[in-house]
Amino acid sequence: MSTDAFPQRIVCLTEEPTEVLYALGEEHRIVGISGFTVRPARARKEKPKVSAFTSAKIGEILKLQPDLVIGFSDMQADIARDLIRAGVEVWISNHRSVDGILAYIRRLGAMVGAGAKAEAYAQTAERHIAQIRAAAAALPKHPRVYFEEWDEPLITGIQWVAELVRIAGGEDVFPRQSGESLAKHRILADPADVVHAAPEVIFGSWCGKRFRPEHVAARPGWDAIPAVRTGDVLEIKSPIILQPGPAALFDGLSELHRHIAAWAAR
Known part of the structure; x- marks a missing residue:
């Protein structure tokens, strides 16, 4: 099939399509x-x-004359609307789970005529996930984990993050909230809810700013939390965990497991 059948000039509105296309050797598009x-x-x-x-x-x-613009989620709906009105073809993905990220890799690869490479890449990710899952299953203990996506107000981790925490060997203390796709539905109205949940490990990834463990530890009443008492209040850099793309499946998952395994070893 002629390569002209596939997009030649792609604009990526988020990081994950850029990362996937580079991984597939299709960055020239x-x-x-x-x-x-x-x-x-x-x-x-x-x-x-x-x-x-x-x-x-x-x-x-528009000056770039794209034949495809790729974005993510309802948060980019206004951008998509303006581009569509200007006559541009737009694809907005809306995946929020580990399986969704894997499907996204395969779908994007197919869209640019690199289906076989995308399948191989997705399978590499699946093998990595399986290896971490097996290593986590062998841990002697599995900590209760609180993942904080934002601090003012407190927002818990989104679905793919909660799933990766479980794969890495932790037990998410707010599983109901993680199923909510919108951040406003993952807000904790009362910080005391975290105290009552008694997490043994706290991960923080504040999108757009540096996580401050000392600020977390200084919250009223949080000195009673096991993770605070043991110093297990840790940052996961947002680029490797808060993007629903390959980074989360590889580096993000590995970093979660590294910290959880170190906790379990103690």
């Missing part, structure tokens, strides 16, 4: 990326940055 892209590092040097997350330089995108 990308003509613009998100300013929040950090993976792979070379993308920031090679591709023009034309969007944030909830805003984009529509005029700059």
Whole structure:
């Protein structure tokens, strides 16, 4: 089949399509990326940055003459609307789970004529997940884990994060909230709920700013939390866990498991 059947000029409004296309060796198709892209590092040097997350330089995108723009979630609905009105083809993915990320890799690969490479890449991710899951199952103890996505207000981890915590060997203390796709539905109205949940490990990943363990430990009443008493209040860098793409399945999962295994070893 002619390569002309597949998109030749792609703008990626978030990091995960950029990371996938580079991993598949299809980065030559990308003509613009998100300013929040950090993976792979070379993308920031090679591709023009034309969007944030909830805003984009529509005029700059149109100058690039894209034949496909890829975004993520309802948060980018307004950008998608403006581009569609301008005659641009747009694909907005809305996956929120580990299985969804794997399906996303396969789907994106098929869209650019790299289905076989995408299948191999997805299978590599699945093997990594299986290896971590097996190692986690062998741990002598499994800690109760609180994952904090934001601090003001307190927002718990989204679905793929909670799933990765469980795969890594932890027990998510707020499983009901993790099933909510919107952040506003994962807000903890009362910080005392975390105290009552008594997590043994606290992971923090504040999107857009550095996690401050000392601020977490200083919250009223939180000195009673086991994780605070033992110093197991740890940062997971947001680029490797809060993007629903390969980074979460590889580096994010490995980092979660490394900390959980160290806790279990003690």
